[in-house]
Amino acid sequence: MGRSPCCEKEAGLKKGPWTPEEDQKLLAFIEQHGHGCWRSLPGKAGLRRCGKSCRLRWTNYLRPDIKRGKFTLQEEQTIIQLHALLGNRWSAIATHLPKRTDNEIKNYWNTHLKKRLAKMGIDPVTHKPRADAAGGAAGGASSGARYRAAAHLSHTAQWESARLEAEARLAREAKLRALASPPPAPTASGRLESPTSTLSFSESTLFASTAHDDTNGAARAPVILTPRFYEEAFGDAAAAGLLAGVLLDCSVAGAEQRFAAASTDAGVSEQEEDKSYWSGILNMVNSSMSSSSSSLTSEAVTDPALYLAPAAEF
């Protein structure tokens, strides 16, 4: 029954930080043979490590296509918005940030972004304004309006419900696709894959689009991040200006207008809010896909319907 015993139960395997020699061995072996079966790799490569440790070292550190260093403003925005959409699904988020690993994104979220949102009075888990922060965290009269507006946009329960429904749809769709056709070649299909992720780009966009398609208007992201948000969070108008450019680049400039309108006009239609928010996400996702080879330049495809099409079948 089953497979042969697991090597991880072997004694004498090394743990802890990798030495340059170990890195060299692993790198040389993978360059020559590919990683193949991780479990058998350490033996073949002459490493006293378990396969799991080798895989982790490779995917998080040694892979040649990893971009290290400071996250850009656009990457931060992408992470925050995708986190609002997907929650702590770091591998799915990493799918939309080429050259960044899920581990790196997770660390960055936990050490930087989570704190920053909390500072802004936004619950980093639900992405809705915290009750105890209303009117206070960022200070001033304008922030009061901002929190009211954010609260207006916040229907967390509905959001969660729509999210779960979309997730279930996604799983069904993935199964159907797997049955209908063999998996395409990873690089030739145009799919944007994270080597650390099992979630394909198409699945992710489908997820976004199903939520967008919610006819009850239930799916919404609680908080829209605007240049003004960033200006206060960073305390840096230049950074906010850059973000404004990024937003425009990604065709979500409407979010700023919508946000301003929401602050003064409670009559803004919920459908419009949904449309604007989700098209922002879609365009952002789209822009990250279009730049998968080098940097995160934004060349938004103007027709989101391209990505919405699969969802119409549900």
Place this chain on the structure above:
DNA sequence: AAGGAGATCAACCGCCGTATT
């Protein structure tokens, strides 16, 4: 200059879904 506190990040752990026998 030294010590402590907080921040950062690489790596481990344990769980889960899928593949394999």
Place this chain on the structure above:
DNA sequence: AAATACGGCGGTTGATCTCCT
């Protein structure tokens, strides 16, 4: 169909670094 291994994921830890007093 059941048992088991494998690969992958998210949460957590702990060593190291940086900043502050």
